[in-house]
Amino acid sequence: xxxxxxxxxxxxxxxxxxxxxxxxxxxxxxxxxxxxxxxxxxxxxxxxxxxxxxxxxxxxxxxxxxxxxxxxxxxxxxxxxxxxxxxx
Numbered sequence: 001x002x003x004x005x006x007x008x009x010x011x012x013x014x015x016x017x018x019x020x021x022x023x024x025x026x027x028x029x030x031x032x033x034x035x036x037x038x039x040x041x042x043x044x045x046x047x048x049x050x051x052x053x054x055x056x057x058x059x060x061x062x063x064x065x066x067x068x069x070x071x072x073x074x075x076x077x078x079x080x081x082x083x084x085x086x087x088x
Contacts, residue, residue, distance in 0.1 A: 028052030
């Protein structure tokens with residue numbers, strides 16, 4: 001019964017979409033890139049370090065993924081919602 005209700009509300013597990021890009025959560029400076037193209041990473045592994053407002057923010061893999069393209073490099077300044085990494 002609860003599964004049907006969740007499905008009707010669009011909150012079932014089958015409705016979750018696969019993450020295809022990692023986007024900048026805020027404007028900042030890329031302090032370090034920890035992955036390379038074609039690399040496999042596990043959920044929670046460090047992908048890059050983004051400096052914003054004098055703080056280092058570690059961006060981690062949202063799920064087990066393969067890196068398709070790294071759009072940035074160390075020292076790059078990025079705006080909010082800029083695509084940083086594309087997943088395969």
